[in-house]
Structure formats: structure tokens, C-alpha cells
Amino acid sequence: MVEIEIDGKTLEVAEGSTIIEAAHQLGTYIPHFCYHKKLSIAANCRMCLVQVEKAPKPMPACATPVTKGMKVFTHSDLAVKAQKAVMEFLLINHPLDCPICDQGGECQLQDLAVGYGESASKYEEEKRVVPDKDLGPLVSTDMTRCINCTRCIRFTAEIAGFMELGQSYRGERAEVMPFIGKTVNTELSGNIIDLCPVGALTSKPFRFSARTWELSRRKSVSPHDGLGSNLIVQTKHDKVMRVLPLENEDINECWLTDKERFSYQGLSSSARLTKPMVKQGGQWVEVDWSVALDYAAHALRDVAKTHGGAAIGGLLSPHATLEEMYLAQKLLRGMGSENIDFRLRQSDFSADGHRRGTPWLGMKIADIAKLDRVLVVGSFLRKDHPLLAQRLRQSAKRGAQISVLHSADDDLLIKLTARAIAAPSQLPALLGQVVKAVCALKGTASDTALAAVTVSAEAQAIAQSLASGSDGGSAVLLGNFAQQHPQAATLQALAGQLAAALGGRFGFLGEAANSVGGYVGKATPGAAGLGAAAMLKDPRHAYVVLGAEPEFDCADGAQALASLGKAAAVVVLTSFKSQAMLDYAAVLLPVSPFSETSGTFINTEGRVQSFFAAAKPLGETRPAWKVLRVLGNLLDMPGFEFNSSEDVRSEALAGKPDFVSGLDNGIDLAELNLNTSINGVERVADVPIHFADALVRRAPSLQQATDSAAPTARMNAATLGKLGLVAGDRARVGTGGAATVTLSAELDTGLPDGVVRIAAAHADTVALGAMCAVLSVEKA
Amino acid sequence: MNNQYDMLSSESLRRIDREVAKYPADQKQSAVMAALVIAQDEKGWLAKETIAAVASYLGMAPIAAYEVASFYNMYDLNPVGKYKLTVCTNLPCALSGGVHAADYVKQKLGIDFNETTADGKFTLKEGECMGACGDAPVMLVNNKRMCSFMLPEQIDKLLAECK
Amino acid sequence: MALIDTINPLLTTGWAKGDAGWSLKDYEARGGYAQLKRILSSKMSQDDLIAEVKKSVLRGRGGAGFPTGLKWSFMPKAAPEKYVVCNTDEGEPGTFKDRDLLRFDPHSTIEGMIIAGYAVGAKRGYNYIHGEIFEIYQRFEEALDQARAAGYLGNNILGSDFSFDLFAHHGWGAYICGEETGLLESIEGKKGQPRFKPPFPANFGLYGKPTTINNTETFAAIPFILGMGGEAYLNLGKPNNGGTKLFSVSGHVNRPGNYEVPMGTPFAKLLEMAGGMRGGRKLKAVIPGGSSAPVLPADVVMECTMDYDSIAKAGSMLGSGAVIVMDETVCMVKALERLSYFYFEESCGQCTPCREGSGWLYRVVHRIEHGEGRPEDLDLLNRVTDNMMGKTICALADAAAFPVRSFIKHFKSEFEYHIEHKKCLVDPDVQRAGSGFFSASATAGTV
Ligand SMILES: Cc1cc2nc3c(=O)[nH]c(=O)nc-3n(C[C@H](O)[C@H](O)[C@H](O)COP(=O)(O)O)c2cc1C
Numbered sequence A: 001m002v003e004i005e006i007d008g009k010t011l012e013v014a015e016g017s018t019i020i021e022a023a024h025q026l027g028t029y030i031p032h033f034c035y036h037k038k039l040s041i042a043a044n045c046r047m048c049l050v051q052v053e054k055a056p057k058p059m060p061a062c063a064t065p066v067t068k069g070m071k072v073f074t075h076s077d078l079a080v081k082a083q084k085a086v087m088e089f090l091l092i093n094h095p096l097d098c099p100i101c102d103q104g105g106e107c108q109l110q111d112l113a114v115g116y117g118e119s120a121s122k123y124e125e126e127k128r129v130v131p132d133k134d135l136g137p138l139v140s141t142d143m144t145r146c147i148n149c150t151r152c153i154r155f156t157a158e159i160a161g162f163m164e165l166g167q168s169y170r171g172e173r174a175e176v177m178p179f180i181g182k183t184v185n186t187e188l189s190g191n192i193i194d195l196c197p198v199g200a201l202t203s204k205p206f207r208f209s210a211r212t213w214e215l216s217r218r219k220s221v222s223p224h225d226g227l228g229s230n231l232i233v234q235t236k237h238d239k240v241m242r243v244l245p246l247e248n249e250d251i252n253e254c255w256l257t258d259k260e261r262f263s264y265q266g267l268s269s270s271a272r273l274t275k276p277m278v279k280q281g282g283q284w285v286e287v288d289w290s291v292a293l294d295y296a297a298h299a300l301r302d303v304a305k306t307h308g309g310a311a312i313g314g315l316l317s318p319h320a321t322l323e324e325m326y327l328a329q330k331l332l333r334g335m336g337s338e339n340i341d342f343r344l345r346q347s348d349f350s351a352d353g354h355r356r357g358t359p360w361l362g363m364k365i366a367d368i369a370k371l372d373r374v375l376v377v378g379s380f381l382r383k384d385h386p387l388l389a390q391r392l393r394q395s396a397k398r399g400a401q402i403s404v405l406h407s408a409d410d411d412l413l414i415k416l417t418a419r420a421i422a423a424p425s426q427l428p429a430l431l432g433q434v435v436k437a438v439c440a441l442k443g444t445a446s447d448t449a450l451a452a453v454t455v456s457a458e459a460q461a462i463a464q465s466l467a468s469g470s471d472g473g474s475a476v477l478l479g480n481f482a483q484q485h486p487q488a489a490t491l492q493a494l495a496g497q498l499a500a501a502l503g504g505r506f507g508f509l510g511e512a513a514n515s516v517g518g519y520v521g522k523a524t525p526g527a528a529g530l531g532a533a534a535m536l537k538d539p540r541h542a543y544v545v546l547g548a549e550p551e552f553d554c555a556d557g558a559q560a561l562a563s564l565g566k567a568a569a570v571v572v573l574t575s576f577k578s579q580a581m582l583d584y585a586a587v588l589l590p591v592s593p594f595s596e597t598s599g600t601f602i603n604t605e606g607r608v609q610s611f612f613a614a615a616k617p618l619g620e621t622r623p624a625w626k627v628l629r630v631l632g633n634l635l636d637m638p639g640f641e642f643n644s645s646e647d648v649r650s651e652a653l654a655g656k657p658d659f660v661s662g663l664d665n666g667i668d669l670a671e672l673n674l675n676t677s678i679n680g681v682e683r684v685a686d687v688p689i690h691f692a693d694a695l696v697r698r699a700p701s702l703q704q705a706t707d708s709a710a711p712t713a714r715m716n717a718a719t720l721g722k723l724g725l726v727a728g729d730r731a732r733v734g735t736g737g738a739a740t741v742t743l744s745a746e747l748d749t750g751l752p753d754g755v756v757r758i759a760a761a762h763a764d765t766v767a768l769g770a771m772c773a774v775l776s777v778e779k780a
Numbered sequence B: 001m002n003n004q005y006d007m008l009s010s011e012s013l014r015r016i017d018r019e020v021a022k023y024p025a026d027q028k029q030s031a032v033m034a035a036l037v038i039a040q041d042e043k044g045w046l047a048k049e050t051i052a053a054v055a056s057y058l059g060m061a062p063i064a065a066y067e068v069a070s071f072y073n074m075y076d077l078n079p080v081g082k083y084k085l086t087v088c089t090n091l092p093c094a095l096s097g098g099v100h101a102a103d104y105v106k107q108k109l110g111i112d113f114n115e116t117t118a119d120g121k122f123t124l125k126e127g128e129c130m131g132a133c134g135d136a137p138v139m140l141v142n143n144k145r146m147c148s149f150m151l152p153e154q155i156d157k158l159l160a161e162c163k
Numbered sequence C: 001m002a003l004i005d006t007i008n009p010l011l012t013t014g015w016a017k018g019d020a021g022w023s024l025k026d027y028e029a030r031g032g033y034a035q036l037k038r039i040l041s042s043k044m045s046q047d048d049l050i051a052e053v054k055k056s057v058l059r060g061r062g063g064a065g066f067p068t069g070l071k072w073s074f075m076p077k078a079a080p081e082k083y084v085v086c087n088t089d090e091g092e093p094g095t096f097k098d099r100d101l102l103r104f105d106p107h108s109t110i111e112g113m114i115i116a117g118y119a120v121g122a123k124r125g126y127n128y129i130h131g132e133i134f135e136i137y138q139r140f141e142e143a144l145d146q147a148r149a150a151g152y153l154g155n156n157i158l159g160s161d162f163s164f165d166l167f168a169h170h171g172w173g174a175y176i177c178g179e180e181t182g183l184l185e186s187i188e189g190k191k192g193q194p195r196f197k198p199p200f201p202a203n204f205g206l207y208g209k210p211t212t213i214n215n216t217e218t219f220a221a222i223p224f225i226l227g228m229g230g231e232a233y234l235n236l237g238k239p240n241n242g243g244t245k246l247f248s249v250s251g252h253v254n255r256p257g258n259y260e261v262p263m264g265t266p267f268a269k270l271l272e273m274a275g276g277m278r279g280g281r282k283l284k285a286v287i288p289g290g291s292s293a294p295v296l297p298a299d300v301v302m303e304c305t306m307d308y309d310s311i312a313k314a315g316s317m318l319g320s321g322a323v324i325v326m327d328e329t330v331c332m333v334k335a336l337e338r339l340s341y342f343y344f345e346e347s348c349g350q351c352t353p354c355r356e357g358s359g360w361l362y363r364v365v366h367r368i369e370h371g372e373g374r375p376e377d378l379d380l381l382n383r384v385t386d387n388m389m390g391k392t393i394c395a396l397a398d399a400a401a402f403p404v405r406s407f408i409k410h411f412k413s414e415f416e417y418h419i420e421h422k423k424c425l426v427d428p429d430v431q432r433a434g435s436g437f438f439s440a441s442a443t444a445g446t447v
């Protein structure tokens, strides 16, 4: 620590801090544009010039390190004169048309110009005009406004991991741009809108739709991946106009993924269901709530009466709130069904009954920064968990060693230390090799089931990296793909063994907003009940579907459609209607999306995050917790006397803890299932980032992004060759049954042999059924 | 995926490799300036595809290579004539005829700065100090050949030489 | 163009044979590489070596005049990876000495760099040569091959345990790469945008490793300093201004060229060596240290001696030693317009005051030159320069400001005349005649 003085106030700051950081500690504001605490220091805008005793020139506070006894003056004549000089320079080529600028009202330049600008500029020469750039469907440009602070450039290079923007040309002609003809494609691109201190980069979907002062703001929580990013939802006349990050250093820092930022567009999609509907004589009619609820209650009661409660299955979206899941399971259990599940994309349920607790990240999100060795198993990390990937990217830059074990070698834009890529069927054995190698290195005994495995060079390299870490500094993280894997329980057990051998941690990367909350809300089958896959494989007479679109959200969409289609009664609580629903459902109950209801998500680290509605429910939409409560009442079930979602939460959580208890990734598995022999081409299915849930699927701007491209059949060169295909060919993909799908064959050098990668959760590929399957592939 | 840099000749790639070898193994990007010159020599100018090819060969982001190509002003981001003449008009040269030499060339070729003759033979550029002010007027031919004391007679001779 | 005249040939001893004397054997015949051999065979300590350079009071020849020995002593001893970098970017208008150094005697720079590598414990060096002199770059690469073949570069040089290799890197048209950190960025394959300092290159230089960076002439002087001893070198010049210096004389003199003279030589003597004023015309003004140095009127400069202290006292800078001589045919407004255009064109664009200010300055001066000046423009120019100076990452903004301020200060009436009469004080025909282009005899400026 060093002692310094700022504007006459003394303080102690850490050695190596900059003046601006020290000032921040004091709450003293120093004007700045290029400086951003999460980005490298550029010191190019020069707005932060301050006076430092004994320095002949004003010094940039953002870049000048403190020294012992330094005396800083942020408001002295010298400092203010310098700041005003810089402001004048910034404004000479800047359009002074704030009233028509989309940034107007929330522009740092505008704000500071009021304090530091002269009323009239002496600049009477011609102003610079900079051509606008096409950055894609999300970010709009007005480059004449750009002040060349380079924050956006540094963001793409440093945070998003790949330099997609640069400052080309030089001097006054310097221009921020992507490479000629390219757009900005990172899944984090929207953050450059927030970072841009002026109106050069603005939100394309939001553009000109409202002025900042017309908006109401509500805090909320992202309904997408398991991170639980904190949001500010901005509305105008009860319509969500914009979503911004709410800074939370422990969760999303100051970032949002594009999915979280722009999915709100789906909230006003024309596919919103705004009135209850029932099917009468094969015809859909809009009805009053009371009619619809009666109808639903009756239908369920009839099935239960005739076939028993077990004839009903409940498929709950993992993006539903804790309160919704809790009430739904209570309702189903009340009718005598234990067939309840929210783990819709899971295919291996053999761990049920052997878990010691609720699967979770195994640590606090913020603690990721403390890890020095990480193995990520079975994860499309960059697209499934963009902000966790971002944290690991920063860790790697600080020297942490990150390794990957997976069935696809996608570019994570993270410097990897080691990687092992194998077909899905080989993943358990491959992870077994790593366990065996680590045990050997640590001199401990490995599971006898691993006696027969031979350690490959790739596994050895991963083991060596892991074993070289600090005490307690390593972690094994299981991604969505590993959790959806047909031998998920074995992968989990092996990951547990690996972490134990390393003395490190072991965690699940939560797929959905409530991947932990589903367990906590008891939305899992009871001992006699069926899990999601089983209740579809073994069709039920009736289903209750909450917030999910089973054809896209289940492990085997084709099977889901078939079973739902056969059911006598399908009661759907949904915010959106689709043709599929109109086909299989009997009742459609319009329930609120996250923005129109209060509720709770429990994120992957077990953090309880409740939120209120940001807008009034659209049309006759009602919060699902209320709908479920009324259903419970109609069915004369006890224990449905809730006055608020908080009441529901209190019951579900027994209070209001900050973090839930019972988190434990331990598993007591009798035996490992290491061997599978496969005959054919194995499917590797990812869930594309903009297709992962019903809301994002309906966000038009996101659907135009490069991440939303139509699915293809990707194979490595050897597999293409063996099948007589060349990239660009049409390939007919079949499941062995009647269904075939024709897709464009593409080369993907990151795939192992004998594998075809075909995205799931997409209309084009629903017919292919199971996410993990053996397929036939031939030239169409 | 085809390797984009197939579009550069193997001779150019060999020359680029020689440049890469000058730098530490993990600093390939250091060779980008030389590589862009080599590519420009081969192609005559730097089309975006050429820049992308160089970037891909050196494992850098295309925009990072474009930043370089657009920052240094001897790279040509647009096609130029067979002979690119760059005349230094900076003050020291101007004092000894630099501007007049440029005027003379303009008049002889009938083009202004940043223009190319109709036959595609000559492009005229205005240059900044070339570090040869004692030899003024100075002129660069195709970036690499410096011509000194370019008085009218020498200019006539040079233009005649350029076939 | 070779050297025309000298008083004390050191750096220029090898230039006598013009293009025929640059190769290794010529250099060795002149006693080249003897100092390197002596250092290696005597296992001279790094400290002694640096002490010797300190004694010479060699001040960096790149412009800032920072004592070279002191700079070398900043290099951290323990760092495993360090670099030596030579700055042959030579973009400062009026400067053309480094080109001739590498053209006529590249091995003195190479030997100087190897010795520097030994002194600071670096194993690798780069010479950054600006792109406009590609022919010289190629020659330098040839010289490197010669030195490598002779065992002066590479592993275990001359059987010692000292290893050092050296490479050439060329620029491609950006003045700013002469700024040392812009240069380092450029070697790293980026735009040449200067870095904020601290950290200085001695701690965080090329590839983030400790780096010593010096001008070509600075390195070239090293073998001579060690040959004659630091003190003797110092005594060639004046106290605090050691040795000899190359001056690039350009503009309205009869024999533009490089002149090596002891520090402290009177300007008048240098002018005389350069053949005096072209056509016997009257001296009007001199920029004594490259285009960024403030201009000095004739009467002031005639009283100066050519060394850091004297020129500084007169209100300018010795800079890179580029002496731009202007006679009475020059319109000072037009001259300034050309200089301002240069800084506008060459600003790297990162710092707001430089990016925006350099264009502002140029446009206003351009307006004045083109008869659209306003009475308030001179105050405006002074205010804009004031707002630029000392507020940027590198000194280019100051370099853009100095000419404007000094031209207005010393030649205000010419600017006022322009503004008032919308034309030059100096008759256009007189200006046209000044350059000698149209009337030139083929012999002007020959070697
Ligand atoms: C805008 C600018 C341009 C410069 N150009 C050159 C140059 O062309 N050559 C040079 O040697 N130094 C140049 N310098 C100075 C260098 O930054 C650095 O001080 C010098 O190379 C150090 O070497 P020395 O100590 O041997 O002089 C320039 C500095 C600035 C600010």
C-alpha cells in the first residue's frame, strides 16, 4: 500500500494502482472516455488529465501509476484547463445534434460536454464525415459520432476473444471498422453498445423506438442460461423496449450475452398467446379463463380417475421459475403422479436416486478466477455459457491452464493447454483415461473399472496439466453436452473421481435459468415416477407442459411430438403458441414470460435471485404461478392458498436464503458404464445459442445473427471422404426409421472420425429424433 | 475450407517464411509488414482478399492486418499503375524543387496526385519525407527505387525509361 | 550523395569511397570490429563498458539527446530475454544521415549494436529501417549476412560465450514509427501507435521484454568511442555535448548533404562547408534540428554553435541534426503550411488533441495561405497549439505545435500580411525561382 493525496484528501491505495482507481476509491470522479475498468489501458482520449505535483505536464489519470506521496489535483486550474482543451478537440468533429441522436440523454460525451465544453466552438472548418458500417443485425452504427476511444475494439479482442473491430487508417482519418465486408459476430457483441460512450454504436433493435427518459426500469434476472445474469428491463407503456446488464461483479460482471440482451424482442412476438384457448370438436376457440381452467381441471381429473394419477406426465421447462415448478409438481403430485421432470434434454437418468444432493457449479462463480487448472468436459462452452467462457478466457490470460475433453473442437477463443476430442461414445473411456493418469501421477489408486483403459497421449497431457496445479486450484466442469450424454452418470462419477484425485472441485455448468431451481422446487420424479425421457418413451394419457416446446426442448423431439400427439389431454401453460401445440394440445393457457411475472431463478452457483414483473401481462396472460394456484383450487387440493409468489417461494425454500442448501455433486454409482460399441455415424448435437428456449427462438434480430444459421451436417474430412461426400454436397441423414432429413454437408476439421454434427432444437432437424443417436448419412 | 493463402504464389510464401524466421516463434505477426509488401509486389496492390490471405497465413485477425495495411501509406489499397511515382513535396524537398518536380510530372503525364494515366502505366502520389532531403527533388519508383536530383532532364529520362 | 566535407571524420571515415567502401572487408581494413574483438577477448565487464560510454557523454542522436550510457544502465540485469533495437526510421523532415550511415558504412552500426547487446545482456536485435530506403534495407541485410558469415553474429561470437543475432525490419511509410514505442509496436506487426510511458522500453519493450533503443548514429558512434576512449570522444566536442555529430543540411545551400563536425562548431562554419547560400541569396531562417524544431531567424542562428545547449538557449532544439536552410525567396506561411500538412498526415490518430488538433492547425494555416485568413486566426493557432502541447502520449503533438508557434512568433508580420492582403509577402515569381528547379544546371547537388 502507498499513501497518496488527491485534492487534499489522503488515502492508502494498493501499489500499482492508477490515479483513476485511487480516485474511484475516494468517490472522486475524473472525466474519462477510453478508460474502462475491464479493458486494457489505452490512454488515448486524454479526457482524464489531472495535475500531479512536480509533473511538468498534466497526466492521464487512467494510465499514471500512483507513487508514494504523490499529490494529485483533479480540479486545479491546470487540470480543468487540460480537460476543457480535450473536450473542445473531441467536439470539433463531432456532430452536435444530440436531439436526433439515439444516445441522447445517456451519452457520456453529452454529459461531460455540459461540464467541460465551451458553449460555442471556435472550429469553423469542415467537419469530418465517417461512413457507417454494417456490423450485423444487432448493432447500429453512426460512425461520424465515434470519438476513437477504441473501447469496442479492445472489447472484441480482450473480452470476446477475437479482434473483430479495428481502427484503420490513421490520424484524423482513423476509423473504427470491422474487416471489409465482415460483421461483428461474437455472441457478446451487444456489450459494445454499452461500452460506446457516444452514439456511434447503438442497439439496432431498439433504435429510435424510445428516448431514455421515457423508459421505466425494473431489475430482473436473465431467463436463459444458468448464470442468472442480472438485468435492467426497460419498458414503455408496459412493453419491454430494451434490456441492459445490471452490473453484478459476482455474476455477469458488467456484461450480457446477445441472447440475454435481445431476446426481449420475442416478448412482443406475434406468436404470443394472449387468450386462453380450448379445442372443441377439433376446433380451437378462444374462451374465458374460467372456462379454460375448468376444462383443464376436468381433463386432468378424468384421466386420473380413469387411468390413475401415473397416467399423467409433467414436462416443465428448466427456464420456468422456482414458484412455477414448485406449484406444478405440487399439482401433479396432488393428482397422484410422480412423473415430473424439468431435465428435458437429459437422456441418462441412472444417477437419480444415487445423488447426494442438487448438482451445481461446485463453487461460486466468482471463484472461477481463483482456479489455475480447469478441465471442461463435454461443453459447447462459448455458445452454451458465453460469460463463463469469458471468465475462463481471462483466467487463461492470467496463466491458468484450461483443457477440454469433448466431441467437437470448436474454437473457444481461449488459449487451451490440452485437448482430447473423441466421438460421444468414447468420451467416458477418455475421461477414464484422464482419471487413471491423474491417479498415477498423484500416486493414488484409480477405480478398478479403469484397469483396462490405456491412457492416450491427449489424456496424459490433460492429466499432466491438471496435476501440476496448486492445492485446491483445479476444477472439472461438466457442460451441457456431458449432462445430456447417454452415459451422463458415468461421466459425472468419473469427474467426481478426478476432482477427488486432484483435491479440486467438480461442477455442473447449469444449462438453464433454473437448472438448480428445478431440483430445489422438487420438479423431479419421485421414486416410482418417470423422468422426462421415460414419460415420453412410454406415452402417458395426459401431459401438463409448462413453458416448454417439447419438440425442441426435449432430448428426442420427434418422440415427444409423437407421444404428445397420442395423448388424450395435453394441458399447455405457455407464453407462445405454435402449430405443434395446436396439433397436440387440448387447452392452451397463456402464462407470463419472465418479464410479466414475479418469480425466482436459482443460478448454477445456487444463488437465489427473485425478481418482480417489469411489465403488465400482455392481453389476458396471467402469471403461471397464479394459474397453477387456481388449478389447484379447482381440483380441491389442499395447500394451494398462496397470496403471492413470495408465499410460494417461502414454502419451496423454507424461507428466503441467499443461497440454497443441499448442493452436492457427489454420486454413489454402483458401476461405471464405460463401454459402448457403435455401428454407424454418431450424432453430435449442439443446441444453437439462439434456439435454446422458446423466447429466444422468437427474437427476430437474433434469428438473423450468424449464430442462427440453418443446421448443417458437419463432418471431418475423413468422415466426409468415407461417405463419398464433399463439402457443399446435400446429404441425406436418416435414423434407420422412415424419417430422413436433407442437409448441406460441411467440413468441420474439429470433429473426430465417424461423427456427424447436426444441431438440435431446430425445426429442420426435429425429425432426426434423439440428440445422441447413430445415423445413416449418404449423398442426396 | 480452402486455405485462403493458396492465392499467394509459393515463391511469395517462401519469402514470407524467411521474414517469419526473423522473429521469435510465437511472434509471427511481426512479419506482417514484410508479408504485405511481398503480397503487394506479387499482386500489384492489396485487395481485401490478399490482406485476408496474409492474415490467415500469419494467424492473425484479418482486421489486424487491415489496420496495418491502411496505417502505413506505402501500401496500396487500390489498384495502381505499372509505375507508381511518389514525389516528396515536404518542406526540405520543396525548397529544392520538390513541388515543382511534382508539377512537372503532373503536366507531362496529364494526371494529378492519386490519379493513374489512362493507359494504366503511371500513378502519381505525393510523398512525405523520404529521408533523402539532400538529394531533392527525390522520387520513389514503385516504392523500392529511389531517384535523386529529379530535375526536368532526369524526370524526362525516367519517364522514357518506364516502358 | 556522399559526405561533402568534414572536420573530424569518425562516423564518416568509411564514406570516402562512396558506394564502393561499405562491405565487411573494407570495414575491417579500417579497423572495424576491432572493438568487438577486444571486448570479447578481454571479457570486459558490462559495467566497465557502460561506464566508458557514459564518460563519452554521447547523447542520443535520434532527437531527444538523452545520454546513451545512462539509458543502457537502466536495463534490468536479471531479465532472461532482452532486446537491442536500432531506430533507422529517419522520418523527421530534413534528416538523411542514417541513410548514408547504412549506405556507406553499415558495419559500424552493426558493431555498435552487437556491443550494445553485450553491454545490456541482450541476445537479439532488430534494426528498423524506414520503407522509403528499401535499397538501403537490402544492403543492410547483405551486411548482416557478411557479419554472420564472419562469426560476428550468431552463437558464441568469435569463440566467446556471448551470442547475439541481429535482423532488419523495414517500415512502410509512417513517420510515427520513429517514436520509439511506435517503432516497437511496428516490429510487433501492428500499427505504429506509440505506447503510454511508463513503463519505459527498458522495462517493457519489444514483446514486453526489456529493450534498449537507440538511433543509428548513436550505435554507429560506439566503436569509435571505444576506440579512442570515452574521454577523448567527449573532448572532441564540448562539455555535456560529446563527440562529433552528423548534420544533414538541406534547403537553400549550394551543397546540401551530410557534414560531420565536432559538437560546438559554429553554425556559420557549417553553412560555409555546405557551400554557402544558394545563388548567394540572403539567409532568412533556419530550422536547426529537423522540422519539429522551432525555426530560428537568420540573425539568431548565425550566433549559434551546433550543439544541444547552444541551440536550446536560442529557443530551439538540436534534434536530429537536420538543418533546413531557407533564404529570402521563402514564403513562411507556405513553408508552415507544408510542415503542418506533414503532422496532420502523420498523426497516428490515437490521442484526441493530436488527431483533432493537427488537422485544425493545418486547415487554418492552409486558409491563411490561400487568402482566407481572418485576423483572429493567429490567436486561434496559438491557443490550439497550447491545447495540444504536453497532453498526448508521444511528442508528435508538440512537434506539430512548435513550428506553428515559432513561425508565428518570428514571422508574424508575414502572416498578418497574408491575412490582410490575401497574398504572399514574397512575390510568387521570386518563390518559384528559389527552388532552382526550372533553372537548374545538371550539376546542382552532385557529389
Ligand atoms: C514523433 C517522433 C518521431 C521520432 N522519430 C525518430 C526517428 O526517425 N529516428 C530516431 O532515431 N528517433 C526518433 N524519435 C526519437 C525516438 O523516440 C527515440 O528517442 C530515439 O530513437 C532514441 O534514440 P537515441 O537515444 O539514440 O537518440 C522520434 C520521436 C518522436 C516523438
Ligand code: SF4
Binding pocket: C176, C193, C194, C346, C347, C348, C349, C350, C351, C352, C354, C355, C392, C393, C394, C395, C396, C397
Ligand atoms: S501524440 Fe499523436 S502521434 Fe503521438 S501517440 Fe498521440 S496521436 Fe499518436
Ligand code: FES
Binding pocket: A031, A032, A033, A034, A035, A042, A043, A044, A045, A046, A047, A048, A049, A060, A061, A062, A063
Ligand atoms: S480515460 Fe485516460 S486517456 Fe482516456
